[in-house]
Amino acid sequence: MKARSTTTTAVLKINDEDHAVAFPVHHTLLEVLREECGLTGTKHGCELGECGACAVLVDGEPVLSCLMLAAEAGDRNIETIEGLQRNNDLHPLQTAFADLGATQCGYCIPGILMLAKALLEREPDPSEGQIREALSGNLCRCTGYNRIVLAVQWAAAMARGDDWRPPPEAFHSTSLPQASA
Amino acid sequence: MPKSDSKPAVKASKDNPELRLIGTPFRRVDGRTKVTGQLQFADDLSFPRMVYVKLVRSTVPHANIKNIDCSEARKMPGVVDIMLGEELPVPYGILPVSRDEHALAINKVRFVGDPVAAVAALTEDQAHEAALAVKVKYEVLPTIDSIQTALKTPEPRIHEYGDEGNLHKKVSLEFGAVDEGFEQADVVLEDTVFFQGNTHLPIEQHAAVAVAEDEDRVTLYSSTQTPHYVHRALARVLQIPASRIRVIACSVGGGFGGKTDPFNHEIIVTKLALKLGRPVKATLTREEVFYCHRGRHPVLMNLRTGFRKDGSMTAQHLRTALDGGGYGSYGVASTFYTGALQTTTYTLPAYRFEAVRAFTNKPPCGPKRGHGTPQPRFAYEIHLDKAAEKLRIDPAELRLRNLLPANSVTANWLEVGSTGLRQCIEAVVAGSGWKERYGKLPEGRGLGLACGAYMCGAGLPIYWNHMPQSGVQLKLDRSGGVAIFCGQAEVGQGSDSVLAAIVAEILGISLADVRLCVADTDLTPVDLGSYSSRVTLMMGQAAMQAAERARELIAKAVGAQLEIPENYLVFADNRVFYSGDPDKGLSFSEAVIAAEARFGTLGTTGSYTPPRAPGRYRGAGVGPSPTYSFTAAILEVEVDPQTGLYNVDHVWLAHDIGRAINPVLVLGQIEGSVYMGLGEAIMEEQEFRRLPKRLSPSLVHKMPSLLEYKSPGFHDMPEITSYLVETDDERGPFGAKEVGQGPLLPIMPALANAVYDAVGVRVDQVPIRPDLVLKGLQAKAKGKEARVGPANFPEIDFGDPVLVHTPEQGGDGRAVDDPKAKRRTGVGSSTGTMKERDQALKEKDSAALTTN
Amino acid sequence: MLRLPPIDYRSPQRLEEVIATLASENVRLVAGGTDLWPNMKRRHQLADTVVSLMSVPGLRGIEHGKDGVKIGALTSLADIVRDDKMRALWPAFTRAVASISSPPLRSMATIGGNLCVDTRCTYYNQTEEWRRSIDYCLKEKGTICWVATKSPRCWAHSASDSAPILCALDAQVKLIGPDGERVIPVSALFRDDGIDYLCKKSDEILTELLIPAGSDQDHCRSAFWKLRRRGSIDFAVLSVAAAVWTDTKNTVTRATVYLGAVGSSPVSIDVESLLVGQPLNEDLIKQVAQRAQKAATPMDNTDFAAAWRGKMANNYTHAALNEIAGLPVRCAPPKHGLTVV
């Protein structure tokens, strides 16, 4: 039952740029993005749909690139982390994540940013519950998540032109209570 | 000449109230690359002609290898090479005392997942297909599946070394008059507690790529926290000079201690790159990461403490039994760590510590965030909660009464400098409304308090030497840019930012003018790596020294040029200027030009070596640190008495950070520690399946996947309130201490204590699963003891104790010259290579076996 | 990186072609792939050829009508959750769908695939290498069921979250095969066998799901409770789906309760004999909950202690029926709500 895999070709539209690629038909979008297109910004932590690190947007919808054959991605609009900034300007999500320390090792961040982007496009002013739900398929082992939620709220505000900022205690210590007698 | 009203400039130092960068929240230096996808992790690298390696791993837990048949696999498409153990015969291991690993098993396998063969092929697909076709015949040996089995089964031995049978390491230490202490106690409390093993679970799976440059020159790129130790291991195993091997640690996608050992795949790709003359890559699958493990040891503990009526402690006796898994790893150190830091938070006049680490047929345990301390800290802090109840003293008050004073030397000879634990406890007590609410909340709701302390870097390096633990080099030139070279590895904790900020602060330049070159054994001075919370303090001190030396050179040159005494020069805002007249000065690049003209090419270095700790007994090497961080936490929990399900609503945590170099990063470390602590407290378990003995010898990881090994997600985090307590420690750079590990320690016991406050059930083990809480509730309803936890601690012969007089007793830090104590020295060693040790054992030269 | 084994992959545009391809040896069908691809990467499901439904037009979409709603088999779980009418009319069903794994997975996964999802077991959902080390098991290549070593059958548990609630709501599915099409109740789609868990031929394709108007919010009250460790990603280790029809006097005229993940198929609880003709009250609910606990067969092959899951079947059934009856729910609710994103 040893099947020989066939090779196929496709023109993938990634971040509005066409990539003509040849790849074995059993390769996932994750593999083709990283290995054929050189777009290594998309990460992987399980390859089984369990961590969200590989998330990209296909036609605006977040998908797990480890569970989608690249062969199914032709003629569709693929967005990856590399396309989030415009020229040399960061997307508000990127600014907020960088400035709030919402990224530590940074490995889970590309996937999370793509999910957050999809959310903000659907819902410019998401509730905390919506942010948590939207990002809930993405595991992070460094941050403890709360700072990420806050960063998304901050980015949403920036994108709306609202000057809301995370509270001071997100940047500094909560003020210490007066020493007891 | 200076104007009469001008004052000498205040240098950027911890006494300087006018720090510009240190203490302010700034964007981490790698922040931008981490949000753009630009940053390359090890698996993101690829090179022309690169081949891929897949490891064939043992499918049996304990066996002799009878035969490895690669004939079919070799014929498969794309296969370039298949390597077996005999090509890498030299053993290695992170600790010189337990070099018990081979890159590929030779003759024997010790757990399911132990690598047996390495297949290199043109694609990873092909390597995997061929790896599946390698056939290994095993002669199965009895499965040692637990501490209990290891204690009962001295033969067959998993390793041919170790203190006895399948016991890798035995420790028995006694500080002060323990028995008398217990006699003086009004109340003696005893607890038996179990802390389940768990793993780091970095989202990045380990990856390594090696590129050969010549017959005997090679570069390894790896996701490692400790490039220096990998470098040493490679030189040893490949038997080529270290100078021909270059190790570059890529940015690490999460480590937490899981990437601090030299690993099989790192050695294998390097060997293969040299053998094949082409780049070789290995990226582990998630399952393989579970097999690398080196995570939290499962530890069974028994803790007995004597208290006086006023809550003060008279003596403590702690026994620990660690399930070490199949190899040594950091295990000897881990074993000592299950007792070493027990004395750092509260005054303990007499202390006996006995420990044993067993070899079992599971992936090896090692250091995970908190290395060895979370387990006994858990036992201690729930123990204190029970003591408080018994003595009718508020738990916060009990801790405050027992606080170890600043600048103490503990019973086991640790020098504790500054301590902010009092402020920490006061902060969380006030923040959580403890006084009004503890013990008074409605049934089902509760508060729990716990504390902890952690090292800011291990006082001793992993291998004995007299060199600095951290080195920093600066290169300055006429461009005005400053390049910093340092061997430290950024693993997400923000060490790059600390390094850049310290140099930028001292030289008065902006972060954008600093360029970092880190974690490259060819180009950067040695730093031992990102473990034991050592980087901020040690690298920070080295960086300060290097930057201060550079500032001195520049000041000399600028002073001469502008005719201003050097100490009147201010370095700030990318300028060097006269403190009396800021207009009089040079831009930083002009200043460097002046210095370069005067002194020639500019470069400075800085080093850091920790102060020597006062302990001189065998085992004193584990625990000392330049200084310690302190943490207090309170958790609020709501328990559903119907089901045992519970929810942590809020965490208040105060941490003695010494000084926050970048508060945003400090807060991030606190939140990450709380998260990881909650994971351990609530759900994480490195669990194994033992198939029915009569049918199979199999012992497999129960759930080596991100789906079934449960780690908390976005919906599982409570609100966190963080307080930073700044004690401005004189031993830290700008007063800073660690924050990467300490804040994790109190979380697990605080949860157990909160559950007790909520429903009156004591869960003396972690994780605190809902079915355990329910079991406790059911017992309580039946009028039985509302406690869940291990029933008893096994009988273990720890050997005669090494006796050490405490400072209080007028001791000198050495073991008491007791013939009984001496007899044991030949057994467990704490330094030297295995060979040296074996030799010493043969020659009965016990002196060669001692560290200090 | 864990990768798929080499395969031949086809994505025809005609359903007949898909069906014809399925007639050959070693062919598997894929829709969203969120179940099949992981299983193939771990190599406990293998195929020479995989044929996809995704290019077949007309199998996607939600069509509301007066008899109820028709949902194409390829409709994504995300689309179902986002459908306002679905949430209004079948809240328990949408809640179940919203509880499946995580948002990115829900935008790939299909409802048809969810109903046909493979049964699960922690001795089975493991890589080839792992399974070699236990010498496999009954469900794939082996001879022993490690969960119950004396058992002649496989106890892998039903994993679909939509299945129990669709059974409870009297939903039907349309199957099309070489011999034509048939419509069967969802409850008749499943078989209590961990290996052969579907009562459909391997070349029959589920094309449509029909939920009758008779079980919408205007006609019955329903509830769905899912137990799992975390607030997302995880499969159920127990789920309870319940629907109750009452007359104007609040007397129960019909009632259904199904349990998920505690049997190889959705487990039907005999509730009609207790409830019909009576108004729902605490006492009756207690009895139903006890029956649920008895009927559940939680095994040690998923997360959490099996015995506790059995006990939870009682608690959650109680909670689900209390929710329906408008009685106070004392049990801690799952962490996930029905949040639309």
Ligand SMILES: Cc1cc2nc3c(=O)[nH]c(=O)nc-3n(C[C@H](O)[C@H](O)[C@H](O)COP(=O)(O)OP(=O)(O)OC[C@H]3O[C@@H](n4cnc5c(N)ncnc54)[C@H](O)[C@@H]3O)c2cc1C
């Ligand atoms: C991390 C993770 C978590 C998950 N959590 C959950 C969960 O909480 N609850 C849950 O229910 N599921 C869960 N799943 C399983 C799975 O993702 C879902 O059940 C999903 O709905 C399957 O749909 P699909 O279209 O992706 O199926 P596919 O993988 O395409 O197919 C699944 C199976 O159904 C067959 N099939 C698909 N479509 C049809 C059809 N139209 N006619 C006949 N046969 C068909 C396929 O041949 C295959 O055997 C999870 C999966 C992962 C990876």
Ligand code: SF4
């Ligand atoms: S229930 Fe038994 S036969 Fe079925 S998958 Fe699990 S172990 Fe295998």
Ligand code: FES
């Ligand atoms: S790599 Fe795709 S979900 Fe983990």
Ligand code: FES
């Ligand atoms: S930042 Fe490291 S895993 Fe999320």
